[in-house]
Amino acid sequence: MSLGDEREPSGGYGGTGQTRTRLPESGGDVYGGARRGGRSSSRSLVTVVGVVVLLIAAIAFANRGGEDSGSGGGDENQPNSSSTAASGSQPVQGKNGGIPAGFAQDQQGAQSAAANYSVALGSADMFDTATRHEIVNTVYAPDVAANRQADLDNAYSSEEFLKNIGLNTDGTAPEGQSFVSRVIPVGTKTTAFSTGAATVEVWYTSLFGLSGDGSTNPVSESWYTTTYQLTWVNKDWKVTDFQQKDGPVPVGRDQRASTADDMTKAVEEFGGFTYAR
Template structure:
């Protein structure tokens, strides 16, 4: 599902974008050699030597630093470091307000955790339902932007737009169908930070569309990056504005599409996550 590039609201779900390990013998089909007559002790010795060599190489390559502490590769300092999308120090939030994670730490990690969770909320099926939309805006955005955003979101998700994606004016799919809109953050990047404001990019993938036998808007996937401007307000990180751009997207795989029933069942049975940096 795609959000718009205007401050805090979306214009459509129009961004639609869709690896297997080789099943062949990794050794090219060459016949395996018969077992060699080696004693158990010699086999243990060989394995031990190999393990020690691997450990020595890994230790030598870790960091690539010289004896004086400087890097052996002058370009290494300019390359981004890999970082797991898991909690790396700050305790994940345990509180929720209106079902939305809240109570993030006033730190760079806390800002990234907030941005990841807010990205999920802003590209969810709930944002299409008028009964839930105002609550989402209240919980996610800073207070001085909420009134204007209610009007903007209502205009963006008007009856005509909802009808174009097969939903009624209340954001509901036809009887027997299930509307799907679920986002999964793959990583966050802190672009700027102070104790009162932060800019975070969130790289996401997601699925959206209507799971139904006769739908004209089948469930598909997309890849996008959201940029969220956050402000520290009332003891928590809140969204001041946000925008979105397409990608980065991988080459589409050759996965077999699931049936409408399977997609609907997956959405109903698989719960979401609270994300923490």
């Protein structure tokens, strides 16, 4: 078990953007240390050419349309279109304590449950005693929830732990700062399934830290895969156990880190998702 997996979304468990080119600039706030300097003109040219090539390839692929996708030249180990296609099933309508509930008793339902539970267990609400108890009682199987509750209370009430991540002893952010803890599922897969139990892996990225002037723990990005053991109980999927590991971690792009103000504004304006395939 890892605390990295027990962080969750706030406000229900989960601005206007522009595309712009930014030139290298100096200085900044607490996030300035994460900013990356400018690259050489040759590096920029290679990047532009690479993007153009990718766009041309994408357009060509899209225009293939009527070609026979079943030809023998492809790699059978590569994902096919059904891996990312919409399932056609409707999202669950029910909610329990703000968390989606009433998942289907099939593999898609188990994957959706695991993805949504990852979002809840990775939210900032886990740092508040009352909402943490609500989340745990909703996500975990009844015969597991009580023991898990005690373990999490001990972990999240640790003054040393809270101090290390920059929070006050009551789990709140210092004045003038905003606490960010979000999990964004990237993909799911079922590795074992029966009508009464399922094992589902959730690959996700996690945002965690404090945004605001004077933050000693700026918001950073991490990547994990958590394997959930689920059981079918009370007409829904519930967690009985999980294991977390790092990655897969993609290569970082040459992007400048946002300012503390921009990060705080984004967290306040962009809500999290509460349903995933």
